[in-house]
Amino acid sequence: MLRGLDIRDMLIIDRLELDFQPGLNVLTGETGAGKSILLDSLGFVLGWRGRADLVREGAEQGEVTAIFELPEGHPAHRVLEEAGLPVGDELLLRRINSRDGRKTAWINDRRASGQVLRSLSETLVELHGQHDDRGLLNPRGHRAILDEFAGVSGLKAELREAWRARSGAEKKLDAARAALAAAAKEEEYLRHSVEELDKLDPQPGEEADLDSRRRLMQGAERLREDVSRAHQALGNEGAEGPMCDAMRWLEKASEALEGHLDAPIAALSRALAELDEAADGVVRCLEALDFDPLELEATEERLFAIRALARKHDVAPDALAELASDLRGRLEAIDGGAGEIARLEAALREADEVYAGLAARLSETRRAAAARLDSAVEAELAPLKMERARFVTEVSPAEPGPEGRDEVSFTVATNPGAPSGPLAKIASGGELSRFLLALKVCLAGDDSQVTMIFDEIDRGVGGATADAVGRRLARLAEGGQVLVVTHSPQVAARASHHWQVAKRVEGEATLSTVLALSPEARVDELARMISGDAITEEARAAARKLIDAG
Template sequence: MLASLAIRDVVLIERLDLPFGPGLSVLTGETGAGKSILLDSLGLALGMRAEQGLVRAGQKQASVTAVFQPPERHPIFDLLAEQGLEIEDELVLRRVVQADGKSRAFVNDQPVGVALLRRLAATLVEVQGQNDQVGLSDPAGHPALLDAFGGLGGLRAAVAAAFRQWRGAESSLAAAREAVAAAMRDEDFLRHAVEELTSLSPKEGEEERLSQERQHLQQGERRAEAIAASLAELQPRDRRSGSPGSALRAAARALERVPSLGDTAQPILAALGVAQDALAEAEQMLERVMADAAPDPRRLESLEDRLFGLRAAARKHGVAVAELAAHLALLRGRLAALDADTGRVAALERDCAAARSAYRSAGEALSTARRAAATRLEKALAQELPPLKLDRARVVVEVTARDEAGWNAEGMDRVALLVSTNPGQAPGALERVASGGELSRLMLALKVILAAGSPVPTLVFDEVDAGIGGATAAAVGERLARVAEGLQVLVVTHSPQVAARGAHHWRVAKGFAAGRAETRVEKLRGDERQEEIARMLAGETVTEAARAAAASLLAGRP
């Protein structure tokens, strides 16, 4: 319920704090006192349109804060959780309007968009006024009204669940069909790519292994070149230049031809002999190393062809060489999925047909129940309308089948509450046929019938008694009190019969302070309340008879 309303600098209100309680609260006062300002202020907190003229003259901004105490398991808790907003025992809706008309919205002091504020407020308050009817005049809410009256919550939930199942099956089917279509579009490419990569047969870790072997072979080439160069020095191809071995032998022969050297030549000849032996051994060792280290040029060429082929394939498919094997497996999987997906599509088509059939069965059950409930609701309204001075009105609850394109989570029907306010008049849409006061009384009649199942805990009626009096006003008051037994009801009224039914009574009056008009609100008790109702009965001059009549009205209040 609405626990309190705090208003700051709105039109004629400088500062106002109103606590509200359960049951029926009535607001009375002379015309022009500012009752509409209170409703406009509440409307701001509920997300209604903000206007520049709402800010009190000379002030930079206006603000309205509405504090609610939602009942346990109210839908608003799920909505708050869905939006990531903190959930508390109290829900505070606040709206701030700047002098230029710009506004900001807050929920529990967290900034939110006005659309969300309006969405939250719609679960907490319904407003029926002379100019704005929130609820009854909106055809989108008529199916829920009828279902609440008929106690069709279980059927309605079954239809919503079946609809979600059906739409989920359709979504899965569409995705599978798209996957098959995409795969078929790529089938030629897939087959060519799989054939190409299969022929290449990439192995995991192959690039690294080939790179290492290539590097080793390349290093072997360089070693062979160094050994060959060394041998070339010892064994020059140019015979004229001679080799180191021939030079050593020539030196030895030259010494041997000089006998006079005698013993002096022997050590030299011995050294030259050792040098010749060492040189011969070095040549033999170089030749053996050369034979062992000589690279296989065909192996290096084959290895490089393989490595470059892998890298070219990787570039072509936009993956790393190390991922080629996995990519081949992926492409093979996509090819294999073509046949599997075709079978899956067939299975999903059967699932979708079954889900549609289940939805249709649930929808038809709800439609049948709705038509029966519509007849009962028409009869119940026919009994409620005459006491509310709507005896010439006739409400038709129309349940018509939608085309399949229009089926939704609420069922297969279009539900509309139509009204004819005069005999011979064809029933039409509520907002086009009924006046504001008539709509408010129609809503009151509906709430009397539906109050027990209403998910909205607070109802606001603005002059629901407009244009009526006497027994009709008493009937309105009696019905408001009945609705208020289960819901919180706020009523702006000019009817003493309605005011006398209130559990709480507020008087709105216009006063003056520092040369400026201002709206004041005070809660009435006892004699003050009797005097206000007497004023409503008598007008400007309150008589003793009016006071006695007011006392009688109050005494008759349950």
Template sequence: MLLRLGIRDVVLIDRLDLDFGSGLSVLTGETGAGKSILLDALGLALGARADSGLVRAGATQAVVTAAFEIPDTHPAWALLAENGLEREDELILRRTLSADGRSRATVNDQAISVGLLRQLGALLVEIQGQFDGHALMDSGTHRGILDAYGDLTSLVTASRATWREWAGVREAKRVAAEQLARVKAQEEYLRHVVGELDKLDPQEGEESELSATRARLQSREKLLGTLNNALSALAEEDGAEAKVASATRLLSRAGSDAGDLDPILASLDRASSELADATETLARLLRDDGYSEGQLERLEDRLFALRAAARKHQVTGDELPALYQRLKEELAAVDNGEAGLKKLEASEAETRKAYLAAAEALSSARKASVLKLDAAVMAELPPLKLDRARFTTQVAKLPDNNWGPDGIDDVAFLIATNPGSNPGPLGKIASGGELSRFLLALKVVLAGVAPVPTLVFDEVDSGIGGATAAAVGERLARLGKDLQLLVITHSPQVAALGDAHLNVVKSTAEAGVSTTVLQLTTDQRREEIARMLSGSSITDEARAAASKLISRIA
């Protein structure tokens, strides 16, 4: 609820600090005293449109601060958390309006946008004037209000759960249908490409491996050529082995008695043996290498085929296997897509049926709740001088494309102010005074499910008096047992019912005209109600009548 309201330099208000309690607080004062300024100031703190004309003449800025105490479960805390704002014991909204029309907003001294301030304000206070917009006049809120009144939370939850399931299957079917249509349009191309790649059968990492092996083979081939040349130099007819053997034969024939040639022949023998070992080793290396003729050529043919296919499909060689797999999957989607789509269609039909069952159960419960709601509101109308009026809640089935998580119903609160006339929307049928009383009747009936803890009524008793004014006051007092109410009134019957009485006073001094608000004592309250009964000249009779009103209500 609203705890405090601080106003600085707003129109005729210089400095004003007000404390509020629970229940019904009435605000009275002579016409033109400035009661509407209080509403304008409160509206500013709640995110209403800023008008530089609200800044008091001569001041550079107006500041309004509203402090609230709300329970832990109030949705305002969740809204703060969603916007990354810290939570404190109280919720303090502040709006600063400069004379040039610029404004700033904070919550608990943390800067926020005016849009967020307006969202918070809508969760905390509802201001209802004769011609103001009002949540109950917005048909978009009526379905939620009816559900809260009928305590249909479990049915709404079931409707939302089945809707989400149905929506998920619908989306899966849409994606599958789009994919199937896309791949079917390319089916001939896919079959051709997959056929080519089937023959090639690219393997993961194959291109890199072939490229590395090719480099090794190219190097090995050069080495093998060198080994072959060396072997030829050793073992061919005119090679080193043959020449050493020839030299040995020549020297052996020559002979020498002195033995001068023996060392030479021994050296040649050793050389022949070493050459034989070298030749055998070279031959063994060539024999055991494992290299086959044409191996490099075959490897290069495979490598170049992979690279050509990769260039054709604008991927790297190592990406070709993934492309091949994806194209095979897309082709499989053509073959299997129809069956998959049929399964999804069957699932969609089942989830739609489940949703409709939940939504129709919710719709039936809504229609049952309508009977109780309409009867309760109708019972409130005669004492409010609306006995010729008729209130009805319309529950109509929405077109299929407008169904949603909250069901298949459109809910609207309708009224007819005269017998025989067709019911219509609240704001279009009722006059200002009638509308205020209709909304009061609704608020009384819906008090137990109201999400907003503080209501402000601006002259809900306008144009009525006597028993009707007393009936309005009695309902306001009853509403004040569940909610915090601030009521601006000209009715002594309503004022006498207040748990607290605030008097708005305008005074003139050398510094100019100013407005202030006084918290009235019991005696002051009796005097103010006497003024409301008799006018500017307060008589003893008026005081006695005021005392009687207060005592009767007490």
């Protein structure tokens, strides 16, 4: 609910503070007094796109502040949370328009964009009038209006979830078909590659092991020649033979030399033992260096085969096993693709059936609600002197989507037998106002959280019709807040709170003022609206009668 509006230096308003109340708030005044400026200023602080020249002549900038009361669960809370702005039971909007056209906005004392203001405004205010293209005259919103009247929020939530499930199933099927088609193009390549890789069966780290073994065997051939020469040098034909001869000779001579050769014989014995140990080690080494030449050939053949396959697929040798697994998976996808696609097609059919069932229920509910709405609107049109007019809510097929398979439009025919058409094109100014009011009265329900503004919606009507308009506006204001700009005394008489917009001249400047009217002043304002500039006692009596009738 709009609680306060503070306007500074906007057009012909220098400073104005208004405290609005629940119920029906009426603004009246002579033409040109500034009533439309109040709406322009409110639209400015709400981020609406409007006239650019709003700053008062001689001022550097214009400023508008609006204060809204937000009950618990108000839709504005969600907008504030998504924008990262403070949330509370009061909303403070402030916007400045500088002389050079720059606009700056604050929401709860935080800088904010015009887009956030406009998103908030959709939860705070509804503007209705003869040029209302934001509300009931906009065909794009008719389906949502009918759905609100029908009370199908739960069913629509189910339908949106079913649409998401159906869309997800369709995307999975499309992706599977595309993957299968792409894989099928390379099936021959995949089968040959997998067969080749499986036959070789390379393992991670195998290439390095083979290379190391190959180098060892290649080196062993050269080393064995040197070790064999050493073995010969140590053997009977080498060092061992002469040393054994020397041992025999010394042992034979030692008998005659009475111990002089004992030490050399002992040393030579030790040397022979060491020599024998060395020769034994050399023999073991030769055995270790002994290999089958065919093994080297087989090792080289496998090593070169792994490296060639790695070059062919442009991967590292150690990645061949992973490549084989990947190619095998793609091949399995082709082999099992038909079955997977059949499963996904069945899932899509099931999702389609769920969606179609919910969409059909919603369509049926919408058509039933459309009939009830048409009857309710036509019942409201009779007191508004439009009993011959017809209001028809058309529900027609549309492309399936998250909101169902229906297109909704409000059409009217102002006279029996006349062709029906869109509200804005068929009805005249006064007729359009009454259609809008009748429709809004029928749709009223959860709008207590929204401030409704009617800008001269009673134009072109008077007498009993204007009285019927006033009664319906008062009914709309019950439990909520309605602001009405009017020239009709019958409408103004229904007000819970009445403001008079007037002009005053200070020097060479014309300024606008707004006064909250006391009961006595209100009688005079209604009398002025009845009789014109000259307020007579008869006009005052008529004004009191209108007020008492309310």
